[in-house]
Amino acid sequence: MNAPKRRDRAATRTALLDAARRRFAEHGFDGASVRDIAADAGVDATLIFRYFGSKKDLFAEAVQADVPEGISAGDDAGPAALADALVREVVLDDRAASGEHPLLVMLRSAGRPEVRERLREEVCGRYLADLAGRFDGEDADLRAELVGALLLGMGVMRSVVGSPVLSEADPERVRALSGAMVEALERAKG
Amino acid sequence: MNAPKRRDRAATRTALLDAARRRFAEHGFDGASVRDIAADAGVDATLIFRYFGSKKDLFAEAVQADVPEGISAGDDAGPAALADALVREVVLDDRAASGEHPLLVMLRSAGRPEVRERLREEVCGRYLADLAGRFDGEDADLRAELVGALLLGMGVMRSVVGSPVLSEADPERVRALSGAMVEALERAKG
DNA sequence: AGCATAAGTCATCGATTGTTGACTTATGAC
DNA sequence: GTCATAAGTCAACAATCGATGACTTATGCT
Structure with a gap:
């Protein structure tokens, strides 16, 4: 056996x-x-x-293991390029092997204060700070947070809510639509 | 005493x-x-x-009490109008009195299969179906889900992650920026 | 083969969980 | 004032939780 x-x-x-x-x-x-x-x-x-x-x-x-890696858009690329890379990483990436994204795992354990604090540090300090740096205009941090909300929400939709639409949609179409939303933020300068 | x-x-x-x-x-x-x-x-x-x-x-x-009410955009209004109403309800509304939004409460208890199923029914059957009906084009359901992801993500940012940016930002500015993202989806017809 | 060491197992602890039934006490009708 | 009934309390149950220490067994070196 x-x-x-x-x-x-x-x-x-x-x-x-x-x-x-x-x-x-x-x-x-x-x-x-x-x-x-x-x-x-x-x-x-x-x-x-x-x-x-x-x-x-x-x-x-x-949840610590594979967080550090991942973000790999050129340092001088715009927010749309970084958002696109994150969409692939958080939402579209095939996570059958390595399990769910650490951010989503932490999200489901956010009842514990220590987990919530670490989640905030991770999201704000790592992802949002990187995103905000690529926006120009007055409220770059707010627009970065809206991009982060979109990405986080997409992950939640697929992983927690379990809606089949995002999973079964054409990845290229998903990238195009989410990219259009981020570009709309780029145009709306403070 | x-x-x-x-x-x-x-x-x-x-x-x-x-x-x-x-x-x-x-x-x-x-x-x-x-x-x-x-x-x-x-x-x-x-x-x-x-x-x-x-x-x-x-x-x-x-979590059942105050879910039914809330959505109150005209039945014939566009997706941007409904999204704007939802932004006010889920993100900007002062929830100090009535507590957190039921969707976010369920989200934090999504470990239980029954809760997750009800959360999916609530999100897909109520909110996303209403949103998708207001988009025209081929992949209305996908674009509705991206709007839902943005709204859900904003709620998670404020409530779970606890980022101060969204809470302290000017509500009118938040509505304008999120509205611009939804309008970008309206323009990108399938 | 024999042996020291590390890998894995077993029994069990105290704390906390959801839940139940018997008990006590306050309230409103007469 | 009396008394039935409902509201609230107390003690305790079985199950499960994270965690500990003593024990058994396999592995690799000589």
Whole structure:
């Protein structure tokens, strides 16, 4: 049937991390128990504390892993180019393998104050600051936040609400329409 | 100090509902315990089961109350008019009294499958269907979903992420910018 | 083969959860 | 004032939660 599963610390750790990402993404921090996560990974629940210290530490590591990478539009490109890159990353990217986007995972666990604070730091400090720098005009921060709201909302629509329209639509059409919305913001200078 | 608090079934029920709305909005379904809610309302926790049956029933009634009302743009108005009305309702409206918008409350409890299903029904069946009917062109549903994503994202930005930009910005400026984004969608017919 | 070490398991703790039933106390009709 | 009824309280249940320490078993080196 199934192999006796050799003992491999690294493999067990990543299996735990993968299962945690999926469980946290679907059920949130409170709704995902350490026993469920361990069962998904096929190991004992106590290994979570042995390898990560606590459930909070596991969560922190699970949502931290692949946030840093991602934004890869030229530093001197306009806001539309960055928004387009983010649309591909957050909404259109095939996340079947690596699980949900960390921002959406955190969003579903925003009941915890620590998670909410980190989510705010991540969104405001990283994404919105980068976006605002590419707008010129008086209220660049407000327009950057509207772009961020559009992106976040698209992710929520697909991941949380589960509307089929965005998922089944032609990606090129989605990029074109969202791009038109961002360009409208560029034209509306303060 | 405080009045001995006369026994009043109706008053206790509404106090419980108000406290539940606040707790559920801030901590989500799992993060808000019946004892916390009852303590906020200043009554005993067992009254929740006496008056509502179960915690789930309390949640259902708490988020159901004021959803139906709200959308009040003319039936023949364009999508921009409806979007503008929704911006005022979801984002700019002063919710200090009545608590957070039910959609955002549900969003923070979307770990539960039943909540997620009801959230999808509410968003798709009510808001998006109304929006899509006001777009003409081929992919009206996709453009309606992008408007919905923008609105949902703005609510998430303000309520969950807690970014100060949207809250402190001039409401008229917010309406103008979001309106420009919706109008860009109107021009981009399929 | 033998052994030290690390990987994995088991039993269990205390705290908290939703929920129930029996009990006490205030209120309004007569 | 008396008393039935409803409103509110108390104690406790079983289940589940995160977490700990002692225990067992496999692995790799010699």
